[in-house]
Amino acid sequence: MGTIRTIFCWLGGVILPAIPELAIHGCQDRSGMSLDYWTRIAIRDLAQELTLGRLDGDTYCERVIQMTGADLPAKELVDAIVGSAILDPSPLEVLAEVGMDREFWLIADYPRNWYTSISAQFTPYTFLQPERSMFTADLGLSQLIPDIFPAVVQKAAVDMKTSLLVDGDTVHAVEAVKHGLQAEIYTSAPRLRRYFTLRKMLPRMDQVR
Amino acid sequence: MIATKQIELDSRGYFSVTNITDPVREFAASTGVEQGHVLVFYRHTTGAILIGEYEPGILADIQEMFTRIAPVDHPYLHHLREVDYNGHAHVRTALMNVSAVVPVLDGQLLLGTHQEILVIDDQTDPAPRYVIIQVNGE
Numbered sequence: 001m002g003t004i005r006t007i008f009c010w011l012g013g014v015i016l017p018a019i020p021e022l023a024i025h026g027c028q029d030r031s032g033m034s035l036d037y038w039t040r041i042a043i044r045d046l047a048q049e050l051t052l053g054r055l056d057g058d059t060y061c062e063r064v065i066q067m068t069g070a071d072l073p074a075k076e077l078v079d080a081i082v083g084s085a086i087l088d089p090s091p092l093e094v095l096a097e098v099g100m101d102r103e104f105w106l107i108a109d110y111p112r113n114w115y116t117s118i119s120a121q122f123t124p125y126t127f128l129q130p131e132r133s134m135f136t137a138d139l140g141l142s143q144l145i146p147d148i149f150p151a152v153v154q155k156a157a158v159d160m161k162t163s164l165l166v167d168g169d170t171v172h173a174v175e176a177v178k179h180g181l182q183a184e185i186y187t188s189a190p191r192l193r194r195y196f197t198l199r200k201m202l203p204r205m206d207q208v209r
Numbered sequence: 210m211i212a213t214k215q216i217e218l219d220s221r222g223y224f225s226v227t228n229i230t231d232p233v234r235e236f237a238a239s240t241g242v243e244q245g246h247v248l249v250f251y252r253h254t255t256g257a258i259l260i261g262e263y264e265p266g267i268l269a270d271i272q273e274m275f276t277r278i279a280p281v282d283h284p285y286l287h288h289l290r291e292v293d294y295n296g297h298a299h300v301r302t303a304l305m306n307v308s309a310v311v312p313v314l315d316g317q318l319l320l321g322t323h324q325e326i327l328v329i330d331d332q333t334d335p336a337p338r339y340v341i342i343q344v345n346g347e
Binding site: 182194 | 219227228264265266
């Protein structure tokens with residue numbers, strides 16, 4: 001494998017919370033209900049339809065509320081999700097360092113209108129260029145895994161062998177490497193920094209002056 | 210003292226992997242135990258606890274190895290009872306561990322730099338999965 005020249009970073013689960021987590025917490029917090037395993041899994045499964053662009057954000061929230069039986073207007077859940085989609089600066093600081101000499105692409109699994117309403121948070125991070133954000137809903141995928149991997153590489157017009165996916169979803173990351181795209185499972189900024197340091201893409205902290 | 214907690218995982222089976230290092234670390238810290246150990250125990254027969262590196266290539270390699278030595282499509286005798294068809298998961302579990310013990314010193318888990326506490330769920334029908342975390346020490 002050659003040197004990494006392109007980094008793809010998933011939005012939900014790395015830079016922003018994953019949408020299903022926000023939906024689950026939004027429902028639980030506002031309705032006082034404790035959702036069981038089956039409902040949580042159904043909410044996560046439904047989010048894939050959102051990611052693939054088969055549902056819009058409003059419809060996703062309506063369907064989530066139907067599943068949970070919560071007495072909650074869909075608009076309130078939308079507002080709860082968007083209002084809780086707070087950017088985590090810590091991975092961005094690591095990615096900004098490592099992305100300086102590399103092409104950086106954001107894989108946005110949020111609906112475009114939700115993303116637009118929260119995108120002001122990204123302004124300080126100049127390496128997050130709007131023209132290098134791709135929305136999963138726009139990729140025309142019939143299935144997310146494994147179709148997403150060749151799709152993002154093709155859209156970015158880069159070589160898969162010199163590309164890396166940073167993703168908080170273990171299944172995505174494992175399937176990515178099986179399909180020829182190197183990947184790192186995002187769990188925290190210190191671990192991400194350690195990964196890049198191991199790969200000599202960042203200096204060790206004791207070498208930083 | 211002994212303190213015990215059960216956590217429920219939203220895993221879906223089919224060799225899904227959940228990293229529970231942080232919840233284990235947080236629970237151990239919450240007990241105030243300075244010296245002792247933490248037992249992590251998986252309460253099922255179709256999965257395991259693995260202390261290893263949380264790296265997708267390693268996880269893919271382990272999965273590939275199990276696909277070779279205990280493939281899903283195989284006439285497992287376990288299937289003869291016609292209850293479930295997860296013989297591969299039981300055989301794989303027999304080759305792994307359902308528990309792990311991590312020493313605690315100065316209130317910290319003595320995990321190595323790249324060691325993480327991972328739960329492998331290899332069930333074929335999604336269902337809640339439970340892990341016991343038990344801290345024993347003083």
